[in-house]
Amino acid sequence: MSRPASNPLSIPSLTAPVAMGYVPLGAVFGFLFVQSGGSGWLAVASSLLIYAGAAQFMMVPMLYAGLPISAIVLATLVLNLRHVFYGLSLLNTLPARRLARWYSIFALTDETYAVLTALPAQARAPNMALISALNQGWWVLGTTLGAVLGSMAQVGLTGLDFVLAALFAVLAVEQWRARRDAVPIWIALAAYAIGCVLMPSQALAIAIALCLLAAALRPARPVPTTGAAHD
Template sequence: MSPADAAPPPERSLSLLSLTTPVAMGYIPLGMVFGFLFVQAGGAAWLAVLSSIVVYAGAAQYMMVPMLAAGLPVGAIALATAVVNLRHVFYGLSLLDRLPDQRGLRWILAFCLTDETYSVLTALPRSTPGNRLMGVALLNQGWWTLGTALGALLGSQVPLNLQGLDFVLAALFGVLTVEQWRQRDSAAPLWTALAAYAVAQAVAPAHALVIAIALSLVVGLVWPGRPRAASLPEHQA
């Protein structure tokens, strides 16, 4: 037996719990904030939990709270949610060749693709089976739903000071960025994003994020692709 056979790849030895723990550290407190705000705005606790199960849209759920409190029609809320989460369509398209074969499971996994889940899944080897990807996605949604339930329960019972929890999301993306960097052989995407944001901040600080995303997309479109021959060992494995 060769040393390569004796030592399995480290990615395969990680449990689903280990893979999703960084996301859980962000999703549970952020879900708690959403559940708390939902209840404080006059919504029922069970509706907050149901929202995290059937909507599961993160930032769009936060946006939904004041819209519901203002009495806006459901159609307007649905349209706003679709616009905010349009990027998720491209997440699913980029993972088409890695989704489970069963149509129902493919739809479920596509539904569960949030920014953080997509980041974790794309850091896994391309040979990762679909059921493992499904487990990561569902467990991440479970963390968000758990946080929502805790926040809704506390919001209906105990007054809380949530100041400072808004930093959790930034910290979570920092952790995911480091993991993505470790899985890549080039730091170009990270430096591109940093440079794009620096330029956008200097040109139009009020719209820096949108401009930075657009600049990064342009760079991604014109960046020379990896030679086809470099991918042969992966397909032959």
């Protein structure tokens, strides 16, 4: 008699799209950090202890310019304030164990949130810490590779700036496959178009504000509870 599968989700395959974005992006960060005069071990330590993605990229020119740590901390807080809202939406599905819960809160990023919310609600708590750890592992791996490369040679980075856009495109597709609801995608496109018309230099901020407003006004839609999107 065959044993039923206790967990039909393939966690490594769920994080594979994140890996394809995090490894090269982490490598770019590690490379830039070392090329700006920082130590390779500090680049890796920041990816282990800070793990803030865009804030880490922002940190490089700020450190290079000699800005005080307090300014960097404040800028990082403002940039990552959106994660508070991510966490609020996952409160009911956080892991029960304290260590796993606190680590999942620390390691919550845009991409990890996108992967988690594409899962059935009942599958989030058992897999949240593992998914978060794998995603951070991809980022640390990329940072390490970039730091090593940056200390050895000068390498052009042309074209790698598109990796993040490609990653979010893949995650948007996964969200659509899980929810079968294209309205948020159309809202995001329309919001960004409006932002470009009103104030091109602040188009992203305007688009985010309009998307938040649309999400608040739109009636709640039931989320599918099956794992069909991951077969």
